Amino acid sequence: MSFLSDFWKYLRERKKWWLLPVIIFVLIIGVLLIIGSTGPAGAFIYTLF
Numbered sequence: 001m002s003f004l005s006d007f008w009k010y011l012r013e014r015k016k017w018w019l020l021p022v023i024i025f026v027l028i029i030g031v032l033l034i035i036g037s038t039g040p041a042g043a044f045i046y047t048l049f
Contacts, residue, residue, distance in 0.1 A: 011019060035041050 011017060
């Protein structure tokens with residue numbers, strides 16, 4: 001959890017707000033890849049791409 005608080009402090013102090021959407025997008029893609037590779041949801045996610 002300290003990583004998240006340090007990252008948040010970095011964004012606030014350095015005014016790097018453009019990094020937040022990039023990080024969120026990468027996390028969403030990562031979650032979709034993990035879910036898509038396992039389980040029955042893979043066929044649904046496969047059709048999205």
